[in-house]
Amino acid sequence: QVTLRESGPALVKPTQTLTLTCTFSGFSLSTSGMCVSWIRQPPGKALEWLALIDWDDDKYYSTSLKTRLTISKDTSKNQVVLTMTNMDPVDTATYYCARMSYSSGIDYWGQGTLVTVSS
Amino acid sequence: QSVLTQPPSVSGAPWQRVTISCTGSSSNIGAGYDVHWYQQLPGTAPKLLIYGNNNRPSGVPDRFSGSKSGTSASLAITGLQAEDEADYYCQSYESSLTVFGGGTKLTVL
Numbered sequence: 001q002v003t004l005r006e007s008g009p010a011l012v013k014p015t016q017t018l019t020l021t022c023t024f025s026g027f028s029l030s031t032s033g034m035c036v037s038w039i040r041q042p043p044g045k046a047l048e049w050l051a052l053i054d055w056d057d058d059k060y061y062s063t064s065l066k067t068r069l070t071i072s073k074d075t076s077k078n079q080v081v082l083t084m085t086n087m088d089p090v091d092t093a094t095y096y097c098a099r100m101s102y103s104s105g106i107d108y109w110g111q112g113t114l115v116t117v118s119s
Numbered sequence: 120q121s122v123l124t125q126p127p128s129v130s131g132a133p134w135q136r137v138t139i140s141c142t143g144s145s146s147n148i149g150a151g152y153d154v155h156w157y158q159q160l161p162g163t164a165p166k167l168l169i170y171g172n173n174n175r176p177s178g179v180p181d182r183f184s185g186s187k188s189g190t191s192a193s194l195a196i197t198g199l200q201a202e203d204e205a206d207y208y209c210q211s212y213e214s215s216l217t218v219f220g221g222g223t224k225l226t227v228l
Contacts, residue, residue: 037217046121047165047210047219047222048219049217052217060216060217063216096164103153103170104170105170105171106155106157106167107167107170109165109166110164111164
């Protein structure tokens with residue numbers, strides 16, 4: 001079955017760089033049409049899409065955050081990595097990785113990892 | 120400020136029908152991009168409820184349905200049940216970018 005799991009630090013300091021890893025199973029990111037996205041949700045607020053990487057290694061970023069984000073994949077390890085630079089307390093959120101396709105939406109989500117930005 | 124606009128809250132009594140709107144623009148929904156809907160129960164990750172405007176994944180009750188017209192989409196829930204109390208999000212695209220609505224909190228009275 002398809003599973004995704006986020007891992008990374010629970011606490012980062014302002015100005016630091018956040019690195020999150022999504023480890024997945026049950027599908028291959030080499031399969032045509034397959035994508036993995038990162039999405040975040042500040043406490044009590046709405047979902048915000050951050051970045052996507054697809055089977056062809058194309059990468060797309062939120063317009064408002066693109067200067068701070070980098071997404072990459074290691075197909076052999078079934079992992080997708082997101083880095084976000086210059087972290088700020090407003091970046092405190094639960095970060096989700098998820099499998100998606102443009103036609104079928106986001107059909108599998110990780111459980112999410114809460115990242116708190118504080119000194 | 121979310122790209123797609125949803126009402127912050129809706130409510131209904133058990134067994135009633137409620138609808139949640141999702142308003143976009145000619146850059147996203149109106150450009151022909153599909154709309155997907157998600158249900159998020161408290162403390163859990165979102166779950167895909169409707170994909171491709173009006174398709175239900177396996178296991179989603181047929182009380183949930185979606186529609187799309189012009190620059191808007193709607194989620195309808197019939198036969199409202201207490202377990203439907205949750206946050207609901209619409210999602211679409213602008214070119215290759217993914218956009219979400221601001222979410223709607225459904226309260227079952």
